[in-house]
Amino acid sequence: xxxxxxxxxxxxxxxxxxxxxxxxxxxxxxxxxxxxxxxxxxxxxxxxxxxxxxxxxxxxxxxxxxxxxxxxxxxxxxxxxxxxxxxxxxxxxxxxxxxxxxxxxxxxxxxxxxxxxxxxxxxxxxxxxxxxxxxxxxxxxxxxxxxxxxxxxxxxxxxxxxxxxxxxxxxxxxxxxxxxxxxxxxxxxxxxxxxxxxxxxxxxxxxxxxxxxxxxxxxxxxxxxxxxxxxxxxxxxxxxxxxxxxxxxxxxxxxxxxxxxxxxxxxxxxxxxxxxxxxxxxxxxxxxxxxxxxxxxxxxx
Amino acid sequence: xxxxxxxxxxxxxxxxxxxxxxxxxxxxxxxxxxxxxxxxxxxxxxxxxxxxxxxxxxxxxxxxxxxxxxxxxxxxxxxxxxxxxxxxxxxxxxxxxxxxxxxxxxxxxxxxxxxxxxxxxxxxxxxxxxxxxxxxxxxxxxxxxxxxxxxxxxxxxxxxxxxxxxxxxxxxxxxxxxxxxxxxxxxxxxxxxxxxxxxxxxxxxxxxxxxxxxxxxxxxxxxxxxxxxxxxxxxxxxxxxxxxxxxxxxxxxxxxxxxxxxxxxxxxxxxxxxxxxxxxxxxxxxxxxxxxxxxxxxxxxxxxxxxxxxxxxxxxxxxxxxx
Numbered sequence: 001x002x003x004x005x006x007x008x009x010x011x012x013x014x015x016x017x018x019x020x021x022x023x024x025x026x027x028x029x030x031x032x033x034x035x036x037x038x039x040x041x042x043x044x045x046x047x048x049x050x051x052x053x054x055x056x057x058x059x060x061x062x063x064x065x066x067x068x069x070x071x072x073x074x075x076x077x078x079x080x081x082x083x084x085x086x087x088x089x090x091x092x093x094x095x096x097x098x099x100x101x102x103x104x105x106x107x108x109x110x111x112x113x114x115x116x117x118x119x120x121x122x123x124x125x126x127x128x129x130x131x132x133x134x135x136x137x138x139x140x141x142x143x144x145x146x147x148x149x150x151x152x153x154x155x156x157x158x159x160x161x162x163x164x165x166x167x168x169x170x171x172x173x174x175x176x177x178x179x180x181x182x183x184x185x186x187x188x189x190x191x192x193x194x195x196x197x198x199x200x201x202x203x204x205x206x207x208x209x210x211x212x213x214x215x216x217x218x219x220x221x222x223x224x225x226x227x228x229x230x231x232x233x234x235x236x237x238x239x240x241x242x243x244x245x246x247x248x249x250x251x252x253x254x255x256x257x258x259x260x261x262x263x264x265x266x267x268x269x270x271x272x273x274x275x276x277x278x279x280x281x282x283x284x285x286x287x288x289x290x291x292x293x294x295x296x297x298x299x300x301x
Numbered sequence: 302x303x304x305x306x307x308x309x310x311x312x313x314x315x316x317x318x319x320x321x322x323x324x325x326x327x328x329x330x331x332x333x334x335x336x337x338x339x340x341x342x343x344x345x346x347x348x349x350x351x352x353x354x355x356x357x358x359x360x361x362x363x364x365x366x367x368x369x370x371x372x373x374x375x376x377x378x379x380x381x382x383x384x385x386x387x388x389x390x391x392x393x394x395x396x397x398x399x400x401x402x403x404x405x406x407x408x409x410x411x412x413x414x415x416x417x418x419x420x421x422x423x424x425x426x427x428x429x430x431x432x433x434x435x436x437x438x439x440x441x442x443x444x445x446x447x448x449x450x451x452x453x454x455x456x457x458x459x460x461x462x463x464x465x466x467x468x469x470x471x472x473x474x475x476x477x478x479x480x481x482x483x484x485x486x487x488x489x490x491x492x493x494x495x496x497x498x499x500x501x502x503x504x505x506x507x508x509x510x511x512x513x514x515x516x517x518x519x520x521x522x523x524x525x526x527x528x529x530x531x532x533x534x535x536x537x538x539x540x541x542x543x544x545x546x547x548x549x550x551x552x553x554x555x556x557x558x559x560x561x562x563x564x565x566x567x568x569x570x571x572x573x574x575x576x577x578x579x580x581x582x583x584x585x586x587x588x589x590x591x592x593x594x595x596x597x598x599x600x601x602x603x604x605x606x607x608x609x610x611x612x613x614x615x616x617x618x619x620x621x622x623x624x
Contacts, residue, residue: 001603002308025619041403042388042432043439048395052446055608068444069605075436120451148398149451155398 003069003078005031014044014145019081022066028081029066033074043075046145050077053121053144061112063132063142082132082140086190089300090128090197097298099254102194103285104292105131108139109187114277116141117180120150124161126186128193137295150180162186164209165201169220170271172210173231181271184280188266195252195259211238217267218242225270258284307602312610313443314591316490317373320580324592325373336377341546343368343386344483346413350390353409356399358480359453362493363393365483366449370441371434373489383414384427388434396449403428444606448492454479457497458504461522465515467505474554475504478536481547487535490578491528498524499532503568507560510567531577540565 005018009030018031034047054065067078086105089095109131116123125146132140146161159174161167161182168185170178192200201216203209210233214220219239220228228234243251248260255263262285265275275283286292317325330336344365351361367389387410394401407428411419442448458479462472478500482488487496502514519525540547544562553560569575586592607613 002605003603024616042391042435043395045395045400048446051444052396052450055446056450067605067607069603070436070440071603073436075439151398 001071003029003031003067003076005033014046015077022078027066030079030081032077032079034076036074047075047077049147050144053116053147054079056119057115057121059112059115061108061139061141062115063140079142080134080140082134082142084133084300086128086131086133086139086194089133090193093197095300097194097300098290098293099259100290100293101298102191103290104137104295104298105139105194106187106191107281107286107292108295109141109190110277110280112139112141113183113187114281116147117150117183117277121147122150122180123147123183123186125163126183126190127163127166128190129163131190133300137298137300139295151177153177164203164206165189165199167209167213168271169213169269172206172213173228173233175231179271180276181274184266184274184277185271187280188263191263191266192252195255214238214240216243217269220269224273228270256285256288258288261285307600309601309604310613311443311604311606312591312613313445313606313608315442315445315448316492317592318578318580319486319490320586321589321592322373322486322489324586324589328593329372329375330377335379336372339377339379339382340369341484343382346383346410347386347390349413350387350406350409353413354401354405356390356394356401357397358455359397359449360390360393360399362453362455362483362488363396363449364389366488367392367438367442369486369489371438374441375437383410384430385434385438386410387427388431388438391431392435392438393449396446397453403432407431440604440606443608445608447608452493454482454488454493454497454500457494458500461494461497462501465501465517467501470554471501471504471508474507474557475500477549477552477554478504481539481549482536484543484546485535485539487532490535491532492524494522495524495528496532498522498529499536502533503536506568507564508557510564510571527576527578530575534569534572534575534577537565537569537572541569 002023004020004023006021007019008016009019010017015032015034018033020029020031021027022029032050034044051065051068054063058064063082064080065077066080069076069078089097109126113123113126121144123141123144123146125143126141130141130143132142134140148157151157156176157178159171159176159178162171166186166189168178168182171182189200201209201212203212214237218241219237222229245260248264249255252260252263262280262283265283266280268274326333326336347361347364347368350356351358364386368386371385371389387407390410391403391406394406404424408419408424410431411424411427416423455476458475459472462475467475475497479497482496482500498517498519505514506512519529540549541562544550544565549560581589
């Protein structure tokens with residue numbers, strides 16, 4: 001056998017994850033064994049998406065699909081072994097990280113997300129838990145179980161995507177058409193969470209998420225987001241004014257003016273005005289001091 | 302393909318030449334005539350499912366690719382082919398993101414085959430059989446999702462037609478011809494965008510055989526002349542040899558009613574010498590393990606599927622470096 005499964009490290013609805021070794025090279029790997037008992041509608045869509053998109057993408061900041069194999073009539077996906085993730089780092093208060101470390105993580109995340117978008121792939125589930133960290137400090141965008149190809153203009157999509165706290169306003173409104181801007185919103189929320197070290201928009205339910213999001217960032221109006229009021233849910237909304245610059249400064253004490261611009265660019269309500277990954281990557285935030293920390297030099301243990 | 306004690310390693314080969322296809326089929330299809338007849342019935346059957354569930358053409362196209370690939374590596378049995386076809390459409394729905402519940406697909410499949418009363422028990426048993434074959438279908442394509450992912454014939458007929466500044470009428474005619482493409486095996490031979498180009502050429506020439514096909518640098522369209530020619534002649538031959546089977550004759554746009562088998566014979570005559578992809582020699586085909594070996598996989602503990610020869614080579618290199 002080329003791959004060994006040495007230790008069970010996780011179990012989800014459709015797969016069990018093991019740590020193992022690729023025998024011929026001695027490389028540590030993670031094996032995701034797709035559960036055959038979960039085949040209610042045949043092979044799970046998440047598994048299909050994971051294979052489909054990871055086969056397309058090869059990038060330093062996207063998890064690598066090393067191999068696919070069948071053993072005992074079970075489908076196994078071999079992925080690169082990534083020992084940690086950003087959620088663990090954020091929650092572990094014994095780990096101290098600097099603004100330069102955050103900038104480095106943001107840069108790597110955006111590079112990975114940009115690579116997906118330029119290959120016409122929407123991730124649709126970006127959150128700290130899905131930003132894995134390699135032993136060399138590189139961030140890897142992972143879990144493509146909800147990803148999909150950028151749709152044709154007429155295609156109807158489900159708005160029931162992205163983990164609640166990281167859900168863009170157009171999704172909260174139940175939009176049937178959306179773009180890669182939903183991923184950028186998620187990155188914006190992750191950036192805020194990294195600075196605050198607590199979840200920025202922690203809605204307790206889907207309805208509460210709408211309230212939490214607009215209370216923090218203001219309820220959008222037709223003036224800055226034309227026709228937003230035509231969403232069916234709009235009329236039930238409590239109207240909040242957007243936070244002033246001073247309020248943002250107070251909320252994000254350590255953030256520079258450029259960091260706030262960058263944050264506001266990603267958390268713009270109108271998806272058409274929201275920054276795309278190129279605008280994010282070219283922002284002044286990445287050009288000003290401090291420079292992003294060298295990934296291998298970020299101390300996370 | 303190479304084998305190593307308890308591991309089999311498969312290198313994906315999403316496209317094969319006609320000779321290679323024939324060789325693979327010869328291991329699994331005893332009566333080619335019966336297979337072809339059944340295939341036409343399956344196309345009708347899958348088309349009906351697509352109409353009922355309002356699936357786009359790309360869902361049908363992917364399903365037929367899966368179905369035909371399956372019978373390159375698995376014995377053809379007439380009793381099972383509708384189950385395989387249903388499994389192929391279930392998988393293609395997932396592949397091209399036109400998702401439907403397996404229950405819905407399976408019950409329509411049973412209804413179309415005139416199963417008198419679809420009880421929950423019958424449906425459940427059928428669903429189980431359909432789902433069981435999904436992995437076999439994926440094995441037949443070596444889990445290679447690069448095919449049928451972004452590029453579909455009908456969509457590229459429109460995109461490339463626009464790029465080449467063809468009229469809407471030409472693109473519409475090409476879209477009708479693109480349905481007939483599914484009755485051939487060309488989808489197993491060359492990629493979909495190349496087929497779209499060939500279809501456009503036929504649509505461009507059909508109304509007026511004297512019209513000239515623009516000078517195209519095929520590499521601009523990520524294609525090549527031989528593949529294009531392979532698809533072009535394959536389609537002409539289909540219309541010449543099986544005009545009665547085509548859907549074009551029944552769906553001819555207004556003003557083109559005069560098109561007949563003779564029109565295609567004329568087109569072929571004007572096209573000159575038939576050429577296409579180079580076929581391997583008989584010896585090469587006979588010794589090609591991918592096509593000729595029936596593996597007993599029951600004793601194999603691990604079947605691995607890789608997409609590029611590069612990853613195999615680098616693995617071999619790293620194994621050789623080991624002390």
